[in-house]
Amino acid sequence: MAPDQTQEVALRADHKLEFPYVRATGPILGRFFTEIRDNGKFVGIKTSTGRVICPPVDVDPDSLEDLSVEDMVEVGTSGVVTTWSWLSEARPKNPLDKPFAWALIQLDGADTALLHAVDAGSEEAMSTGMRVKATFIDERKGNIHDIACFVPED
Amino acid sequence: MGDRCAVIGIGQTKHTDKRLDVNQTGMIRESCNRALKDANMTWKDLDAVVIGHAPDTIEGCMTPELYQAEALGMVGKPLFRVHTAGSVGGSTVIVGSKLITGGIHEKILVVGWQKMSESQSTWALSPVIPFQPALMAGAGGFFAPHIREYIRRSGAPEHIGIKVAVKDRKHALRNPFAHIHQESVCEEEIRNSPMLWDPIRFGETCPSSDGSCAMVLVSEKHADRGSAKPAWIHGTEMRSEPTIMPGRDEVNPRSGSDCAKSLYKQAGITNPRKQFDMAEVYVPFSWFEPMWLENLGFCDEGEGWKLTDEGATSMDEGGDIPWNCSGGVLSSNPIGGTGTVRFAEAALQVRGQAGDRQVDGAKLALGHAYGGGSQFFAMWIVGSEKP
Numbered sequence: 001m002a003p004d005q006t007q008e009v010a011l012r013a014d015h016k017l018e019f020p021y022v023r024a025t026g027p028i029l030g031r032f033f034t035e036i037r038d039n040g041k042f043v044g045i046k047t048s049t050g051r052v053i054c055p056p057v058d059v060d061p062d063s064l065e066d067l068s069v070e071d072m073v074e075v076g077t078s079g080v081v082t083t084w085s086w087l088s089e090a091r092p093k094n095p096l097d098k099p100f101a102w103a104l105i106q107l108d109g110a111d112t113a114l115l116h117a118v119d120a121g122s123e124e125a126m127s128t129g130m131r132v133k134a135t136f137i138d139e140r141k142g143n144i145h146d147i148a149c150f151v152p153e154d
Numbered sequence: 155m156g157d158r159c160a161v162i163g164i165g166q167t168k169h170t171d172k173r174l175d176v177n178q179t180g181m182i183r184e185s186c187n188r189a190l191k192d193a194n195m196t197w198k199d200l201d202a203v204v205i206g207h208a209p210d211t212i213e214g215c216m217t218p219e220l221y222q223a224e225a226l227g228m229v230g231k232p233l234f235r236v237h238t239a240g241s242v243g244g245s246t247v248i249v250g251s252k253l254i255t256g257g258i259h260e261k262i263l264v265v266g267w268q269k270m271s272e273s274q275s276t277w278a279l280s281p282v283i284p285f286q287p288a289l290m291a292g293a294g295g296f297f298a299p300h301i302r303e304y305i306r307r308s309g310a311p312e313h314i315g316i317k318v319a320v321k322d323r324k325h326a327l328r329n330p331f332a333h334i335h336q337e338s339v340c341e342e343e344i345r346n347s348p349m350l351w352d353p354i355r356f357g358e359t360c361p362s363s364d365g366s367c368a369m370v371l372v373s374e375k376h377a378d379r380g381s382a383k384p385a386w387i388h389g390t391e392m393r394s395e396p397t398i399m400p401g402r403d404e405v406n407p408r409s410g411s412d413c414a415k416s417l418y419k420q421a422g423i424t425n426p427r428k429q430f431d432m433a434e435v436y437v438p439f440s441w442f443e444p445m446w447l448e449n450l451g452f453c454d455e456g457e458g459w460k461l462t463d464e465g466a467t468s469m470d471e472g473g474d475i476p477w478n479c480s481g482g483v484l485s486s487n488p489i490g491g492t493g494t495v496r497f498a499e500a501a502l503q504v505r506g507q508a509g510d511r512q513v514d515g516a517k518l519a520l521g522h523a524y525g526g527g528s529q530f531f532a533m534w535i536v537g538s539e540k541p
Contacts, residue, residue, distance in 0.1 A: 013285065021213065026180045057225070059183065061224055065197075
């Protein structure tokens with residue numbers, strides 16, 4: 001049987017498959033990202049039944065009608081952890097380069113939670129119902145990465 | 155075919171190059187809200203939604219219908235997606251109609267859309283692969299050889315492709331929803347536009363559009379609910395074939411002609427040119443008009459270009475069988491919605507809702523879509539009277 005020469009003769013080439021995608025956010029998510037970027041604030045949206053949804057949605061899940069920027073309301077930059085999962089080894093594109101918790105955080109004044117990272121130092125420091133506050137990066141660009149992470153509130 | 159199915163609501167966006175003011179879902183909702191208003195219905199009245207969208211690489215948003223379900227009012231209700239490349243806008247409508255004719259649902263919404271400004275579709279559809287020549291061709295590069303072969307076989311003169319482009323762009327001036335409104339269009343302007351893929355000039359190609367088109371389809375018992383008389387479905391058909399196979403005729407594909415034959419049989423069409431009042435046919439590059447005239451049996455093989463040449467398909471020349479009154483794909487092309495716009499235009503015409511592009515007294519119309527490498531076909535016939 002002839003020796004396998006596959007390794008010697010195989011052609012190799014670097015190949016990066018990528019396309020130049022862009023996104024229009026629409027007025028409501030646009031305002032959400034703009035408030036974070038310009039003012040370090042969070043805004044949610046009030047539905048026909050009075051619920052405040054944050055991050056905001058374009059369509060009222062209760063009435064199924066379109067919502068508008070007029071329905072948007074400010075919520076807090078602090079809130080409560082409603083559930084969480086500890087990540088003992090951070091992966092390269094995670095928001096933190098050390099162990100942290102992925103958590104659902106219900107901001108003050110909101111009726112729904114948003115997903116983000118909590119830098120608590122250790123798993124033992126995490127608990128459902130704990131209060132956390134947002135921290136932002138310095139050079140904000142108007143996307144979700146403007147939120148650095150959440151940290152336990154003193 | 156089961157129960158009767160009627161179109162009672164039609165809505166589309168103004169097709170354009172960039173809808174920066176709305177996100178994908180917002181643009182879809184705009185067309186759906188218009189269709190629901192036309193149908194005198196609300197989101198809560200719907201039993202199901204069927205959505206069509208071309209390959210996800212076009213916007214780089216994978217299975218967007220999953221996150222759109224809530225905005226489409228489908229929490230706890232069925233929403234599903236149809237996927238047949240460029241013909242998807244037509245196939246989506248047909249799949250939706252089967253839910254009605256099969257007796258599964260009574261009131262559904264079908265919608266086809268694409269927001270092409272959010273990427274570059276040519277590169278998304280023809281990526282550079284290592285060790286293979288980079289074609290950088292896109293759809294025009296793929297179809298140009300088919301067109302050259304059509305010209306060789308039929309002996310059609312050069313000006314036919316130019317004439318189709320002028321005709322469709324003039325039709326578009328009558329349609330407020332068309333993307334391209336080229337007021338100055340004339341044969342000289344098209345002839346002087348750059349040659350992109352010989353024999354296809356820039357002026358003979360479709361644009362890339364942001365747009366969405368929706369229709370409300372209902373069972374007979376809800377047919378009178380809309381703001382205008384309903385359009386009745388007289389037949390629907392789909393066919394497909396492989397991109398490459400021995401003996402395949404890419405110029406006059408068998409799946410297209412078989413699809414038309416089966417469709418015509420459902421509606422008793424024996425002479426399409428005479429029996430239809432208009433046809434809205436997927437012509438993304440001008441030369442596809444004569445090619446599809448033949449494939450769809452409006453004339454004998456090799457004769458399609460003569461119909462175009464004599465003005466038979468032109469509203470402005472008073473043709474007997476106007477094709478693409480909306481301005482066609484040459485004037486608006488949100489890929490996943492492009493087939494839906496064709497189907498919707500046929501329905502608008504038989505409902506008498508086509509405004510300045512209305513064919514007087516239109517009673518029976520053909521809507522047509524194709525996709526892939528001329529291999530996926532979807533067609534329907536709608537009429538002002540019950541089938």
